[in-house]
Amino acid sequence: MRRSKRHHRDPVQEAIHYISLSADRPELTARYINSLKGRGVFSHSFFEKGDFLVEYRGEIISFEECQRRRRIYHDALQVYFFEYKVNGNKHCIDAAKDDLSLGRLVNDDHINPNSQMKRITVKGKPHLCLFAIRQIQPGEEITYNYGDMDWPWRTKWA
Numbered sequence: 001m002r003r004s005k006r007h008h009r010d011p012v013q014e015a016i017h018y019i020s021l022s023a024d025r026p027e028l029t030a031r032y033i034n035s036l037k038g039r040g041v042f043s044h045s046f047f048e049k050g051d052f053l054v055e056y057r058g059e060i061i062s063f064e065e066c067q068r069r070r071r072i073y074h075d076a077l078q079v080y081f082f083e084y085k086v087n088g089n090k091h092c093i094d095a096a097k098d099d100l101s102l103g104r105l106v107n108d109d110h111i112n113p114n115s116q117m118k119r120i121t122v123k124g125k126p127h128l129c130l131f132a133i134r135q136i137q138p139g140e141e142i143t144y145n146y147g148d149m150d151w152p153w154r155t156k157w158a
């Protein structure tokens with residue numbers, strides 16, 4: 001398939017652009033997949049390795065607050081917590097609230113993911129963003145590796 005011409009900004013500048021707008025890029029869309037996976041995020045454009053894809057938007061909370069919410073949230077909502085470390089200290093993004101953002105809908109693939117999470121600091125605040133780790137074709141689902149945990153779907157599909 002022919003690659004469409006898209007103006008190429010520096011990927012980090014592009015991430016900062018969408019972060020400051022609190023918006024998702026128009027080349028991505030959410031779609032229902034099936035009752036096991038639920039929804040996922042799909043590209044309808046080409047992306048090159050290194051391109052910015054989407055921010056994992058949500059409420060930035062402390063690790064202690066995350067622990068507190070884990071005690072009160074239903075299991076189905078806990079999957080929207082994203083824990084990460086800055087200088088060895090644990091932090092968390094709570095994306096349980098469905099604000100129609102796409103980052104919270106990106107599914108796991110630990111075998112052949114096409115993106116990777118990186119932290120970008122904007123105005124002193126951390127933002128977690130997915131960047132392509134290889135070329136992505138139109139129609140492809142965006143995925144990343146959720147990390148080494150016994151995620152139930154991994155054993156089911158193994």
Ligand SMILES: C[S@@+](CC[C@H](N)C(=O)[O-])C[C@H]1O[C@@H](n2cnc3c(N)ncnc32)[C@H](O)[C@@H]1O
Pocket residue numbers: 036037038039040079080104105106107108109153
């Ligand atoms: C952060 S959410 C991702 C969006 C979710 N699919 C939805 O519709 O809201 C994580 C949840 O998606 C599902 N999921 C993610 N990756 C999956 C995979 N590879 N296979 C099956 N289910 C998956 C699991 O139910 C998991 O708890």
